[in-house]
Amino acid sequence: MKTRTIIGLEIHVQLKTQSKMFCGCRVAFEAPSNGCVCPVCLGHPGALPVINRRAFELSVLVGLALNCKIAPFTKWDRKSYFYPDMPKNYQISQYDFPLASEGSFDVVVAGAARPVRIRRAHLEEDAGKNVHDAGAGTHVDLNRAGTPLLEIVTEPDLVSGDHAYAFCVELHRLVTYLGVSEGNMKKGQMRFEPNINVAIEADGVEYRTPIAEIKNLNSFRAVRDAIAFESQRQIAAWTDDHGYVFGKAPNENRGWNADRGVTEFQREKEAAHDYRYFPDPDLLPIRVTPEALANFRDQLPELPQARRSRLQSQYGLLEDAANTIVSDRATADLFDAMVVAGASPELGAKQFVNTWQALAKDQGLTIVALGVSGERMAKLAILVEKGGVNKTAATTLAEVMLTRPEDPESLAKELGLGLERDAGATEAWVDEVLAANEKAVADAVANPKKAKAALGFLRGQVMKLSGGKADPKLVGELLTRRLEQLLQ
Ligand SMILES: [Zn+2]
Known part of the structure; x- marks a missing residue:
C-alpha cells in the first residue's frame, strides 16, 4: 500500500x-x-x-x-x-x-x-x-x-x-x-x-x-x-x-x-x-486598465525571496544568515542600511546576527526595536575590521551603544576597550608568557608535531594575560620573532 x-x-x-x-x-x-x-x-x-x-x-x-x-x-x-x-x-x-x-x-x-x-x-x-x-x-x-x-x-x-x-x-x-x-x-x-x-x-x-x-x-x-x-x-x-x-x-x-x-x-x-x-x-x-496594472507593478517592493537571493549572490552570505536577515522587512532594511553605511557585508552580517540579533533576543525585542541605526552598526563593524577592538570588546560596546549615543570608537577609548597597539606593552606580555611556559616553548621550537598547537597555546596565554586587549596580529608577529630568536 x-x-x-x-x-x-x-x-x-x-x-x-x-x-x-x-x-x-x-x-x-x-x-x-x-x-x-x-x-x-x-x-x-x-x-x-x-x-x-x-x-x-x-x-x-x-x-x-x-x-x-x-x-x-x-x-x-x-x-x-x-x-x-x-x-x-x-x-x-x-x-x-x-x-x-x-x-x-x-x-x-x-x-x-x-x-x-x-x-x-x-x-x-x-x-x-x-x-x-x-x-x-x-x-x-x-x-x-x-x-x-x-x-x-x-x-x-x-x-x-x-x-x-x-x-x-x-x-x-x-x-x-x-x-x-x-x-x-x-x-x-x-x-x-x-x-x-x-x-x-x-x-x-x-x-x-x-x-x-x-x-x-x-x-x-x-x-x-x-x-x-x-x-x-x-x-x-x-x-x-x-x-x-x-x-x-x-x-x-x-x-x-x-x-x-x-x-x-x-x-x-x-x-x-x-x-x-x-x-x-x-x-x-x-x-483594471493596463495603465493601472503597470502602476501597481511599480509599487511592488523587492520581495523576500528575491532579497534573499540578492544577499547570497551580491554579498556572498550563507543561506542561514540571509534567512535570518530577511525574516521581516524592517530587519532586512536595517541590514541594507548597515552595508550602505560602509560595513563589509560578510563581517557586517556576522555582527548583525551574532551580536545585534542576539542582544535583541536577550531583551525580547526585534533588532529594529533596539533603536540602533544601520549607520552606527556600521561604525562598530568598521572599528572591528580595522583592528580597533576585538570581537569580545565589540559585544560589550554594542550593549553600551543601546544607551549611549556616542560613536563606538570614542566609547571604546573611554571604557578602555581598544586594542593595545603599543608594541612595548605587548612585548612585555609575550616575554612573561614565554618565561612561564617552558614546555610549550620547547615544543614550539623543537617538536614539529606539536609546534602548531604550542604556538596557539602561547598566543592564547598572551591574549588572556592582556585581558583581551592585545592585538592578536601583533601578538602573532612578536611570538614568531621571539621563537625564531630562540632557535638561533
Ligand atoms: Zn459599518
Whole structure:
C-alpha cells in the first residue's frame, strides 16, 4: 500500500485598512462590543455598500506578488447563508471573476524549491463574532463584520505538513513585507485552512479518501501537526472501511484540538450551490486598465525571496544568515542600511546576527526595536575590521551603544576597550608568557608535531594575560620573532 497526501490551502488575510470593506466604520476590534457598526455592516434594509478602494489595491499587490493574472474585469457576488454573525444573511464575495488567478509561489523545503500553484485570490467581507459567555448565554459582536478579507486558494500542490508549514511561513512573510496585513495569527488576522485527502494505492488501484477541511489553526505549528495527524487518520479510516472514499463518504469540516493533538468532526460540508451565489446588484464591477496594472507593478517592493537571493549572490552570505536577515522587512532594511553605511557585508552580517540579533533576543525585542541605526552598526563593524577592538570588546560596546549615543570608537577609548597597539606593552606580555611556559616553548621550537598547537597555546596565554586587549596580529608577529630568536 502506497499513500500520498494531497493538500490545498485556503488562506484568509485580514487587510490593513483603516475602514471596513463596504462602509466607513473603523476596523478596531478592541472597541467595545458593537461599537464600530453602522446600517451597512448591520445589514439594515436599504443601506448601500461602497467599495473600499485601498482594500482592492492591497489585494492586487498580493496577487502580483503571487505571480497571478490580475483580472481586467472583476465583480461582486452575494453568498447566501443564515447565521447570527451575518445579519444581512449573505456575505459579499467574488465568485466567478476573482480579482487574481493562476499564480505560482515557490516554497523551499529541505533545500529544494517546490512551486505551489495559486488557483485564485478574491476579496470578501468578514463575519461578526458569536461570543459565548458562560451563564449569560451567547451574544453577537459585529465589530468584525465587514472587515476586508483577502481569500487565497492554492491548487492541491502541497504534499506534507512540513511543506504546508513552509508555505504558510513564506506567505506570512510576503504579506507583512508588502505591508498589506499585520498577519497576527493569534488575533485571527491570518487564518489557514487546509483541505486534505489521501491517495492510497493498493493492489494496483488508486483510492482517494474524502476531503476534510481543518479549522481552528492559529499557529504555523498547528497547521503542520494537524495535517500530519489528519492524513494518518484518513489512512486508518480507509484501512478499517474501504467504503471511506471520495464521493461515497461525505467531505467534512474538522476542528483542530491542540490540547489533544487531534482533529475532531464538526459537520458535513455543503456543496457550492447551497450558497446560491448571484451578482450583487448594489455594487459596480471593477475594471483594471493596463495603465493601472503597470502602476501597481511599480509599487511592488523587492520581495523576500528575491532579497534573499540578492544577499547570497551580491554579498556572498550563507543561506542561514540571509534567512535570518530577511525574516521581516524592517530587519532586512536595517541590514541594507548597515552595508550602505560602509560595513563589509560578510563581517557586517556576522555582527548583525551574532551580536545585534542576539542582544535583541536577550531583551525580547526585534533588532529594529533596539533603536540602533544601520549607520552606527556600521561604525562598530568598521572599528572591528580595522583592528580597533576585538570581537569580545565589540559585544560589550554594542550593549553600551543601546544607551549611549556616542560613536563606538570614542566609547571604546573611554571604557578602555581598544586594542593595545603599543608594541612595548605587548612585548612585555609575550616575554612573561614565554618565561612561564617552558614546555610549550620547547615544543614550539623543537617538536614539529606539536609546534602548531604550542604556538596557539602561547598566543592564547598572551591574549588572556592582556585581558583581551592585545592585538592578536601583533601578538602573532612578536611570538614568531621571539621563537625564531630562540632557535638561533
Ligand atoms: Zn459599518
